[in-house]
Amino acid sequence: MELTSKTFTANGLIPAPYTCDGQDTSPSLLWENIPTETRSLALIVDDPDAPNYTFVHWVVYDIPTQIRQLPEGLSTQKEKLSGGGTQGTNDFGNLGYGGPCPPNGTHRYFFKLYALDRVLGLNSGATKAQLQAAMSGHVLEATELVGRYGR
Numbered sequence: 001m002e003l004t005s006k007t008f009t010a011n012g013l014i015p016a017p018y019t020c021d022g023q024d025t026s027p028s029l030l031w032e033n034i035p036t037e038t039r040s041l042a043l044i045v046d047d048p049d050a051p052n053y054t055f056v057h058w059v060v061y062d063i064p065t066q067i068r069q070l071p072e073g074l075s076t077q078k079e080k081l082s083g084g085g086t087q088g089t090n091d092f093g094n095l096g097y098g099g100p101c102p103p104n105g106t107h108r109y110f111f112k113l114y115a116l117d118r119v120l121g122l123n124s125g126a127t128k129a130q131l132q133a134a135m136s137g138h139v140l141e142a143t144e145l146v147g148r149y150g151r
Contacts, residue, residue: 001143003031003113007072014109014147020101021151026058028072031113035140038065038115041085042135044128047100049107056128057109058097059088062119079124088126095125106150115140 007027008014016022034041045058060070064084076096080086092098100109120134 001031001033001035001113001115001141003029003111003143003145005029005111005145005147008147011146011148014100014149019099019149022099024097024099025072026070026074026097026099027147028069029111029113029145030069031143032068034065034115037117038140040064040116040119041067042114042116042120042131043070044112044114044131045097045109046112046128047102047107047109049102049105051103056091057099058090059126059128059131060085061088061122061126061131061134062086086122086124086126088122088124088128088131100147100149102149102151104151106148109147109149111145111147112142113144114142 005027018025018027041063042061047055062085067083087096090098116138117140118138122134
């Protein structure tokens with residue numbers, strides 16, 4: 001599998017409009033070459049450079065296999081995405097995307113896409129921990145895209 005973005009390049013800087021210093025707009029994400037036996041996809045975006053613990057910025061799951069992208073600017077007010085997929089809760093305590101907002105320095109943001117052998121059926125608002133527990137034993141393949149942002 002391959003995960004890319006029209007918003008930033010691999011290991012490149014995430015532009016300010018997609019961060020807390022801008023409009024906190026979710027970036028575009030595109031993927032290809034998912035395994036044929038995939039039944040759903042899941043996305044976790046987190047920051048391992050955050051103080052004290054890995055900070056979660058976005059959780060999305062039960063993305064249908066026919067979807068090959070998440071467009072820029074998805075609503076943080078909608079539990080269900082247009083075309084399918086369910087948004088979870090980030091570590092800001094909100095539904096959907098919360099952009100990079102490092103307290104200082106440059107942090108890395110890992111956009112991790114998982115191909116799963118089943119639809120998880122979690123309620124909206126699930127956390128990263130709940131998603132990871134549900135995905136356990138069901139990941140067919142995973143890929144990641146890393147972006148950076150600093151203040």
